[in-house]
Amino acid sequence: MAKIPVQFRLNGSDRAAFVGPSDNLLTLLRRGLNDFGPKYGCGQGTCGTCTVLVDGDLQLSCLTLAATCEGKHVETVSGMAEGPVLHPLQQAFMDHFAAQCGFCTPGMLTAAKALLAANPNPTRAEVIDGISGNICRCTGYDAIIEAILAAARGGQAKRTY
Amino acid sequence: MARHRGRGMASVNYPIGMNLGGDPSQALIHSNPDGKFTVALSAIDLGQGMKQVTRQVAAETLGVPMEDVYVDTADSDTGPHDMGSFASRGTHRMGNAVIAAAREARGVLLEAAAEELEVNAGDLVTDGRGNIHVKGAPSRSITVKATAQAAQFKQGKTIAGRGIFLIPLSTVDPQTGELNPNTAFAHACLVADVEVDDETGEVTVLKMASAYELGRAINPKMVEQQLVGGAWMGISHALYETPEPYYPDPSHGPRDFNEYLMPGPGDTAPYSVTILERPAPDGPFGGKGPGEMCANPVLPAIANAVYNAVGVRVNDLPITPEKVLRGIKANGGARPQPRRGGGG
Numbered sequence: 058m059a060k061i062p063v064q065f066r067l068n069g070s071d072r073a074a075f076v077g078p079s080d081n082l083l084t085l086l087r088r089g090l091n092d093f094g095p096k097y098g099c100g101q102g103t104c105g106t107c108t109v110l111v112d113g114d115l116q117l118s119c120l121t122l123a124a125t126c127e128g129k130h131v132e133t134v135s136g137m138a139e140g141p142v143l144h145p146l147q148q149a150f151m152d153h154f155a156a157q158c159g160f161c162t163p164g165m166l167t168a169a170k171a172l173l174a175a176n177p178n179p180t181r182a183e184v185i186d187g188i189s190g191n192i193c194r195c196t197g198y199d200a201i202i203e204a205i206l207a208a209a210r211g212g213q214a215k216r217t218y
Numbered sequence: 219m220a221r222h223r224g225r226g227m228a229s230v231n232y233p234i235g236m237n238l239g240g241d242p243s244q245a246l247i248h249s250n251p252d253g254k255f256t257v258a259l260s261a262i263d264l265g266q267g268m269k270q271v272t273r274q275v276a277a278e279t280l281g282v283p284m285e286d287v288y289v290d291t292a293d294s295d296t297g298p299h300d301m302g303s304f305a306s307r308g309t310h311r312m313g314n315a316v317i318a319a320a321r322e323a324r325g326v327l328l329e330a331a332a333e334e335l336e337v338n339a340g341d342l343v344t345d346g347r348g349n350i351h352v353k354g355a356p357s358r359s360i361t362v363k364a365t366a367q368a369a370q371f372k373q374g375k376t377i378a379g380r381g382i383f384l385i386p387l388s389t390v391d392p393q394t395g396e397l398n399p400n401t402a403f404a405h406a407c408l409v410a411d412v413e414v415d416d417e418t419g420e421v422t423v424l425k426m427a428s429a430y431e432l433g434r435a436i437n438p439k440m441v442e443q444q445l446v447g448g449a450w451m452g453i454s455h456a457l458y459e460t461p462e463p464y465y466p467d468p469s470h471g472p473r474d475f476n477e478y479l480m481p482g483p484g485d486t487a488p489y490s491v492t493i494l495e496r497p498a499p500d501g502p503f504g505g506k507g508p509g510e511m512c513a514n515p516v517l518p519a520i521a522n523a524v525y526n527a528v529g530v531r532v533n534d535l536p537i538t539p540e541k542v543l544r545g546i547k548a549n550g551g552a553r554p555q556p557r558r559g560g561g562g
Binding site: 186193197199201202 | 264265266267439440442443444446447448449450451474475476480482483484486489
């Protein structure tokens, strides 16, 4: 089948690739562009660990056709830190022990980033709603919720989400 | 139709490691030319924190900063054999193997330093900050890094250590049936408060509190983290997770996260944990480790709380609304049980 050329921005850098018409964004990111931030969990949009932002909107990259990203800006967890300086959410996740095995962490961080961009001062219930599409098997969620609330309280002055 | 509150309790005495022993763990440690150490294990860290715990144990035993120890795990091709990460054995078995390896490596390290300083190795101490000096004479000192380089490039010595920890397999005495099932037991007690809706059969966990005695908490924050996460898994096992229903046969069972029910971030309950430390005589720095017992007492405590709330004894997990409702119906209505002890 003919390959489709696709060009988009990935974490601020221009990228181009040839993709099949049914290739999903997750496969392109991981196999084609070596961005191993988003994880392959269920492959059917129920676990959330492949979550990325496309033009600022939360998307499950396993369910997003790569070809539809033409001209868009894709942000993954790999672009959150600025060099050695962690994003406030990443720092808060570390400070609050919000990761154990770490497999859900890329999706959790990305969902949290989208949440705080839309709602810089979320309530606990809004944080729960914001990560309700992401499954975590280790932490029991509490540490993650606390980390996101802490980042919302402390991170605003340093950075706009 | 009403919501009934109930309280349940459960305690657990949890054996650390394989029943009857016979489950070895091994560790190999070597120094690098920069004075840092690599610990090779085949055991895996699946998020419980074994890498961090063995790193602390290795650094403490070697007498070097924790930052100077790297733990390499989970390659059974290049690491020494290990029975694996199960049976809550990581901290105890692997920690002890790492101590043994680190002791041997420390011995060579001090010998190499002694040769450089022209003193007796027995007179040397480490300061835990990367220096080795003569006891009582801190100015007669050499860095771990300089020692490692001297050992490798001048003395032709390998600063390394081998460690194995094995509790030999216990036999059963044919006369008395006596055996030694385990050397280290951890303990816990957990109380769960639930609310049961006698119209829908739904069980909501309102809050939980527990006390865990698991030897020395080598990394207290990670112990707490593991206990909190494990308790959530306990709630999940008690109330949600099952490959059933098999209507009409197993091919109709859940196949993915759409159909396999798990609690989400909105289904957690406030949980307070108290950690008690009674160091184990044969544990690494007294550690036993939390492991599987994080989840264990949650299940019976919730089952007891459901009984306390509506008088229904559910004997197979998970405690689904259907089972609760059938029990209430069989009893001719909800039968809240008396609640002993304080409220709150």
